[in-house]
Amino acid sequence: MIRDQRSQGRHAILGEIRRAGSVARVDLARRTGLSQATVTAITAELMGAGLIEEGTALAGSGDARRGRPRVGLQIRGAAHLVAGAKIADRSIVAAVADFTGRVLGEATVPLSGRVQGTEALARDIAAAAAKAAEAAGTGLAGLSGLGAALAGIVDAEAGIARWSPALERRNAPLRAALEAATGLPSFIDNDANLVAMAELYFGEGKGIADFLVVTVESGVGLGIVLGGRIYRGIRGSGAEFGHTKVQIDGALCRCGQRGCLEAYVADYALLREAALRPGPHPGDPQAGMAQLLAQARSGDPMAASIVARAERIFAMGLANLVNIFDPQLIILSGELAQHDYLYDEKVIAMVAGQTVQAGAPPPEIRVHRWDDLMWARGAAAYAIEGLAARALAGLGEDAA
Amino acid sequence: MIRDQRSQGRHAILGEIRRAGSVARVDLARRTGLSQATVTAITAELMGAGLIEEGTALAGSGDARRGRPRVGLQIRGAAHLVAGAKIADRSIVAAVADFTGRVLGEATVPLSGRVQGTEALARDIAAAAAKAAEAAGTGLAGLSGLGAALAGIVDAEAGIARWSPALERRNAPLRAALEAATGLPSFIDNDANLVAMAELYFGEGKGIADFLVVTVESGVGLGIVLGGRIYRGIRGSGAEFGHTKVQIDGALCRCGQRGCLEAYVADYALLREAALRPGPHPGDPQAGMAQLLAQARSGDPMAASIVARAERIFAMGLANLVNIFDPQLIILSGELAQHDYLYDEKVIAMVAGQTVQAGAPPPEIRVHRWDDLMWARGAAAYAIEGLAARALAGLGEDAA
Structure with a gap:
């Protein structure tokens, strides 16, 4: 219908x-x-x-x-104020925006635990939203809605986090927990979808009907925009680009399967290889990655080989997206400082050699660097969209 | 707009x-x-x-x-009669259908050449359509339009075959050549898209908004239906599932690149491996495949290993589609007799082990066996859709 x-x-x-x-x-x-x-x-x-x-x-x-x-x-900016929150690895970044998406206040609060129960996570998100609301000169009660972005598999329609690294249990009713914790209409989605929404509303995807957003953080995310809307699949488990297989019986992934793109491209995958020759930062992945990349840049052959494989597999993954979607644009998006080597022109040039030659120029691959605040802004945009849909539904049926 | x-x-x-x-x-x-x-x-x-x-x-x-x-x-079936034609490996199968899609006549004519010029191919297609029209009790002049399905990269909107194994040159203006040869409004598209259209109009996809159709013939095809419409990408080179890479620096593909799914799954890929131990049918791929499959069934270890690898890589490719699209349904569609081993329950069971575990049942994978006539029927449906769009556009603008 x-x-x-x-x-x-x-x-x-x-x-x-x-x-x-x-x-x-x-x-x-x-x-x-x-x-x-x-x-x-x-x-x-x-x-x-x-x-x-x-x-x-x-x-x-x-x-x-x-x-x-x-x-x-x-x-009308004053129509509604909303909060958007991005659950990062160790913290929550929240923004309060008006109905145009203009950010009025922001806040970062540490997570009580990196993996926790549904109610505990909801309380952390509520605290971050309250702090951002305060920075915007109001409180939770001054808001009309809340959007939250988290890594993992999210059934956005049902409001259930099927699986997330931030949550102890599968099938967590996070939306209901957020509504209980904040008293606000709440909306949750996979973080890659919400970074795609930020690109659609405020970023490089403004006015473009069909585009893809690829993010690299601790995992590899994909947001699919088709016809100006986020494509989510049937079960909320679509766009799992990081778990597409690039090698049969390949490297073991955190998800338990073998040969996933992430198992070659994510930080843990590179550090696993680097562990053959332990460095001075065994317990600190961030320092370990920095050291590995510095070694590669200075010409250390083993480090260079580790990084080069990640680059080549990432280019192969991007080429597969081009071969399947033939999109207008691919945006490599996110806080990229740490993963700049994957967004290098050299990598983007490798993509063309693995895509079907169509007799027309390949799609543009554009790099868009931004920080966690922009993810929060995407979550706020999601809340704006949800509230707008409710408001429009409230205007009633076709009178014609 | x-x-x-x-x-x-x-x-x-x-x-x-x-x-x-x-x-x-x-x-x-x-x-x-x-x-x-x-x-x-x-x-x-x-x-x-x-x-x-x-x-x-x-x-x-x-x-x-x-x-x-x-x-x-x-x-109203009598509104328009249309022809649909499928360019197969050595022949063209054409069907004439009424405006409901009911087939009134069909015909098969041999191709003048397996690879030929644009005008020559258009003449062959026109001859096949004329013969099918005759079988339906009319002639080309009694038809309102023609749809044609061919393998390769087709820019459907521009009416140009960017590349096809049936054509000598790239960027062939096949639609214009067909209109010149038949005097009919003509529509061309990639054959996998038109088998998807046949599923959407007449087959297993009737009434389903989002589904994928995967075909195996001499190559591997993909049709993407989203929101009840064929998704074609920007340059007409989307849905190139057969050329997604499943192995870095992998087996050489006919397209000149390495590691394509087709280079592990298509007949030529299996025969290439089987050539290690030449059989009695060196110049006859069809007989060679039949022999290889018979050997595998009878427990010959080398033949069994060749077939088993194709099965595992095909399952991996299907799993990647599930991971990316999370669709409602995947239809394995086409004349499958020759490739039945790929459509085996064992292969479909392998898919689940390589898809993201979403806490909800995986999408159904349904096998739909049919013959070249159904591809022609999909091409006829495409002509029906094209003519309907023109007729509706002729009804004029919004009067409100």
């Missing part, structure tokens, strides 16, 4: 206003294919609901010919 | 009638979310254009309570 036409029109118009920043009614009609009368009716509804507002007069030829200045419609 | 609402409504209603076979107006409104008034207006337009017709009265409670029998709307 498709959404009824009025509802579809509302989503199209709100989405177009968000993309444009500020847009005149006449341009909304042109860009959405809706009639001028429909645009007028729907924008009146959205203004009535407090979701959009009239901004400043726009320059341009539109209605100016008729002597009226064109008024730009924009998202 | 989205389609205007009226146009969207027309597509939704025509699609729903096609899926349902026969459906009452009241149920169309329920299933599409359109208002009863809109359904009445659009169905009147579609009847006026000769695309749909009223069929027999339906049983059921709908309007019967008010004493009127419910009338089923159905696709």
